[in-house]
Amino acid sequence: MQTSPEVSAHVPNANTPVLTIDNLSVEFPAYRSTVKALNGVSLHVNPGEIVGVIGESGSGKSVTAMLSLRLLPERSYHVSGGSLHILGRDMLAAKEKDLLKVRGRDVAMIFQEPMTALNPTRRIGRQMLDVIIHHQHLSKADARAKAIGLLRDMHIADPEQVLENYPFELSGGMRQRVMIALAFSCDPQLLIADEPTTALDVTVQRQVLLLLREKARERGTAILLITHDMALVSQFCDRVYVMYTGAVVEQGATGEVMVDPRHPYTRGLLSGLPEQVQPGEDLMTIPGQVPNLAALPAGCTFRDRCQYAMPVCSKRPPLQAIDAEGLRKSACWLTVQEQSS
Numbered sequence: 144m145q146t147s148p149e150v151s152a153h154v155p156n157a158n159t160p161v162l163t164i165d166n167l168s169v170e171f172p173a174y175r176s177t178v179k180a181l182n183g184v185s186l187h188v189n190p191g192e193i194v195g196v197i198g199e200s201g202s203g204k205s206v207t208a209m210l211s212l213r214l215l216p217e218r219s220y221h222v223s224g225g226s227l228h229i230l231g232r233d234m235l236a237a238k239e240k241d242l243l244k245v246r247g248r249d250v251a252m253i254f255q256e257p258m259t260a261l262n263p264t265r266r267i268g269r270q271m272l273d274v275i276i277h278h279q280h281l282s283k284a285d286a287r288a289k290a291i292g293l294l295r296d297m298h299i300a301d302p303e304q305v306l307e308n309y310p311f312e313l314s315g316g317m318r319q320r321v322m323i324a325l326a327f328s329c330d331p332q333l334l335i336a337d338e339p340t341t342a343l344d345v346t347v348q349r350q351v352l353l354l355l356r357e358k359a360r361e362r363g364t365a366i367l368l369i370t371h372d373m374a375l376v377s378q379f380c381d382r383v384y385v386m387y388t389g390a391v392v393e394q395g396a397t398g399e400v401m402v403d404p405r406h407p408y409t410r411g412l413l414s415g416l417p418e419q420v421q422p423g424e425d426l427m428t429i430p431g432q433v434p435n436l437a438a439l440p441a442g443c444t445f446r447d448r449c450q451y452a453m454p455v456c457s458k459r460p461p462l463q464a465i466d467a468e469g470l471r472k473s474a475c476w477l478t479v480q481e482q483s484s
């Protein structure tokens with residue numbers, strides 16, 4: 144883990160990204176090997192933006208999310224290069240007391256299963272009041288009024304009753320609404336949502352995500368949505384980063400990536416969407432498996448699964464800009480050839 148004695152921070156403005164990750168590489172030492180979880184990842188989230196990070200298991204998306212708030216066990220990983228800033232604060236160098244200020248106040252996180260984030264032995268009200276009082280220094284009465292307002296805002300009909308409930312007394316969808324209320328309770332500038340609705344059924348999933356987006360837009364909160372579900376990205380995100388084996392392989396405005404995917408891996412993810420398939424046809428899947436992160440092949444790591452692989456693919460392709468602003472990029476030799484022709 145890289146450290147430096149001072150933690151720098153500055154006041155963000157509308158043009159300063161709330162999250163900036165620059166060329167970040169992270170390794171997990173394992174028995175006789177090293178798992179290369181992130182390999183030069185760069186991404187950013189602007190104020191108020193909803194940005195998706197998509198990829199299969201082992202793509203590095205959840206490591207990126209967890210590391211953003213330094214939620215991984217400190218001795219379990221090694222940062223071999225790059226930087227990560229939230230609101231100008233160097234998160235890789237931040238001391239624990241600074242991290243505590245950032246977590247919950249500036250940045251909140253919503254996890255896949257709220258039962259693991261909520262304390263099962265304490266009433267919802269106690270848990271919400273603790274967070275609000277800790278970060279906002281309100282009286283108990285004001286904190287309770289704020290908690291009720293937040294729950295009502297999440298379209299919870301009887302917030303007073305929910306404050307008296309234990310988490311296990313609520314449905315999965317209701318628990319996730321409570322988690323979203325808790326996440327918004329300190330008016331964070333960034334909300335990191337790691338597969339926030341995977342544990343819910345499809346109808347509730349959509350309701351919860353619509354609510355999340357509506358409340359984020361109202362408050363100007365940015366969201367980093369971590370998901371394996373291309374359909375969610377297409378419906379909810381302004382921009383998307385596609386990750387594979389710990390690297391960004393494609394990025395751009397969601398509409399552009401959906402309509403004109405440039406990387407064969409992105410095309411593979413999109414071909415698994417039901418709307419891409421004619422009635423009676425089987426859903427497409429990407430053949431093969433994600434390679435072992437402890438023994439990544441040289442060159443393009445998607446090579447063994449790619450129908451377009453060619454000799455040059457034994458060299459790692461650069462993340463090549465497709466547009467003049469450099470917001471739309473793809474890491475594939477096909478893109479390099481298209482851009483140079």
Ligand code: SF4
Pocket residue numbers: 406407408443444445446447449450451452453456460474475476477
């Ligand atoms: Fe396929 Fe080559 Fe592009 Fe990799 S670089 S995705 S192997 S065409």
